[in-house]
Amino acid sequence: MTKMMLWEKCLGIFLMIVAFTASQDFDLFTFSEQWPTATCIKGKQEGKECIKPRFHNYWTIHGLWPDRSNETGPNYCPGPDFNLSEISGLVEELISYWPDIYNNSNTLWGHEWNRHGTCALKIPDTENELLYFKKGLELIQRFNITSILSKHDAPPNDVNPYTPKHIVNILKKELGHGPLLLCIEDTKNKRILLREVQICLDLHFEVIDCPKFAKNGTLFKSGCGKMFYYIPL
Numbered sequence: 001m002t003k004m005m006l007w008e009k010c011l012g013i014f015l016m017i018v019a020f021t022a023s024q025d026f027d028l029f030t031f032s033e034q035w036p037t038a039t040c041i042k043g044k045q046e047g048k049e050c051i052k053p054r055f056h057n058y059w060t061i062h063g064l065w066p067d068r069s070n071e072t073g074p075n076y077c078p079g080p081d082f083n084l085s086e087i088s089g090l091v092e093e094l095i096s097y098w099p100d101i102y103n104n105s106n107t108l109w110g111h112e113w114n115r116h117g118t119c120a121l122k123i124p125d126t127e128n129e130l131l132y133f134k135k136g137l138e139l140i141q142r143f144n145i146t147s148i149l150s151k152h153d154a155p156p157n158d159v160n161p162y163t164p165k166h167i168v169n170i171l172k173k174e175l176g177h178g179p180l181l182l183c184i185e186d187t188k189n190k191r192i193l194l195r196e197v198q199i200c201l202d203l204h205f206e207v208i209d210c211p212k213f214a215k216n217g218t219l220f221k222s223g224c225g226k227m228f229y230y231i232p233l
Contacts, residue, residue: 024074024119028208029201031139032062036101037156037231038195042184048102057233059145061098062196063112064126064136066119069211079118082110086129094133097140109133123203139205145197148174149230156232164224167194175199177209183224192228 036057040050066074084106087094091105100108113129120126126135149155152170154162164181171179182196200210 024077026066026068028067030065030067031199032196033059033145034062034196035059037233038193041186043102050101061136061140063116065116074119075115077119079121082113087133090133093137097137143199156230158231161227161229163227175207177207180210181224182222183228192225194228194230
């Protein structure tokens with residue numbers, strides 16, 4: 001092998017390493033909370049059944065995701081596979097605050113760790129499985145959507161819909177920055193339902209404007225229309 005060929009091979013390997021490292025890079029976290037009532041309706045529309053003991057009347061964790069300002073990801077980074085024994089001391093809390101209302105909770109936890117948690121290993125607060133799930137439980141207490149909306153006279157109800165702007169303004173007032181709202185269509189009752197609130201955090205877990213919110217100026221919403229319902233159990 002000539003020196004030129006060796007140099008080209010080394011350069012190729014170096015560029016592959018750089019590209020691989022960049023593919024795992026991220027500059028923020030998305031902390032997503034879901035409203036179980038709407039999530040259950042979404043599941044039923046997809047042929048899934050809810051597990052009632054895990055069907056809570058308060059917002060629960062969907063996930064804590066390493067994310068990028070300009071695109072989604074990263075996902076499924078190199079790292080240890082999910083191991084339930086690593087979080088055995090958190091199981092009761094996780095069933096309460098990070099439940100899978102469709103399946104055994106292990107299924108959701110395993111998915112969230114393998115897809116998202118493995119990409120958060122470079123951050124000290126989430127550098128292993130135990131710390132990653134602890135951080136999620138810490139954040140659900142810090143950002144209690146159930147209490148925030150009730151405090152501002154926006155409780156769940158089946159009668160009066162809310163505008164996305166009204167809910168975003170309440171959350172922005174409490175959080176200091178704009179979140180994202182995600183909604184679904186309740187096809188049976190022909191109405192839009194609030195399903196998810198996504199809070200964006202910097203790498204020190206301080207709240208920031210979600211990039212899509214910032215780009216939109218005053219409001220970002222996904223599938224929420226002009227009005228939606230925030231329905232009770």
